[in-house]
Amino acid sequence: MNYFVELVVSGLAVGAIYGLVAMGFAVIYKATGIVNFAQGEMGMLSAYATWALATTLGTGSILTVFLAVAIGAVLGLICERLVMRPMLGEPVLSVVLVTVGLAVVLRSVVTIIWGASPHKFEVAGADDIVQMGDIGMRVSQLGVIAALLLAVAGFWFFLGHSRFGVAMRAVAADEKTARLMGVSTARVQSVAWACASGLAGLAGALFAVIYGLTPTVFALGLKAFPATVLGGFDSVLGSGVSGLIIGVFENLVGGYLSSGLKEVAGFMLILVVLMVRPFGLFGEKRIERV
Numbered sequence: 491m492n493y494f495v496e497l498v499v500s501g502l503a504v505g506a507i508y509g510l511v512a513m514g515f516a517v518i519y520k521a522t523g524i525v526n527f528a529q530g531e532m533g534m535l536s537a538y539a540t541w542a543l544a545t546t547l548g549t550g551s552i553l554t555v556f557l558a559v560a561i562g563a564v565l566g567l568i569c570e571r572l573v574m575r576p577m578l579g580e581p582v583l584s585v586v587l588v589t590v591g592l593a594v595v596l597r598s599v600v601t602i603i604w605g606a607s608p609h610k611f612e613v614a615g616a617d618d619i620v621q622m623g624d625i626g627m628r629v630s631q632l633g634v635i636a637a638l639l640l641a642v643a644g645f646w647f648f649l650g651h652s653r654f655g656v657a658m659r660a661v662a663a664d665e666k667t668a669r670l671m672g673v674s675t676a677r678v679q680s681v682a683w684a685c686a687s688g689l690a691g692l693a694g695a696l697f698a699v700i701y702g703l704t705p706t707v708f709a710l711g712l713k714a715f716p717a718t719v720l721g722g723f724d725s726v727l728g729s730g731v732s733g734l735i736i737g738v739f740e741n742l743v744g745g746y747l748s749s750g751l752k753e754v755a756g757f758m759l760i761l762v763v764l765m766v767r768p769f770g771l772f773g774e775k776r777i778e779r780v
Contacts, residue, residue: 505737562691
């Protein structure tokens, strides 16, 4: 029984990281209707920049978290303004291919500046163990779960109760009508990219603190993508919750079946779920009108 609990608890920690990245996927899709395939790379670049500044300035754990979010948000704004803004009005496929190219560029930037060698992202107190009965968890693992819960609560309020959140939902529902009502789609897109990249930056930094900092951090985008599909591309909160489901499921498959299957467990799960609910566990079924 202890082994099962250990798998679930550690799965929640990595699943929380997936959830943060998956929420970023959903935010951009909800606001723009495109999938940002550079989400993992944005998290990686933000993590490296956060590590460089945090080690130079000697920031504490709380300040490092805010630093990661801020760096990620700024990176998102830069990418949106320089790369994505000129693509407004272009075919969706063209925009998606631009995000693929952006991913390659960001990956190369990290390798050029910091190299491919692994680094230890040390944050004071992050490796301390907290005992919960017979199970021990690192402070960093508890921190990332708390970060996801705060992000879910924050976006629940933002999307449902803030004026700009309502505007973002209006753009997602009907962009033309939203424009007629005076909503700036360019501004909505900017905020969406800043929020998504901020979430990716936080996820990348927390992942680096727990597991180490290497250029393979970009793979978080690929690992988190099933969570967005499972939750539903139009459900930001559902994507966050689905990250936890994917993380726990992967750990259970790796622990009880095969470590080799762990890497594809998330994709196996979404194949089964999508056959029953093609719009995801939390997504809204859309009726096409002709």
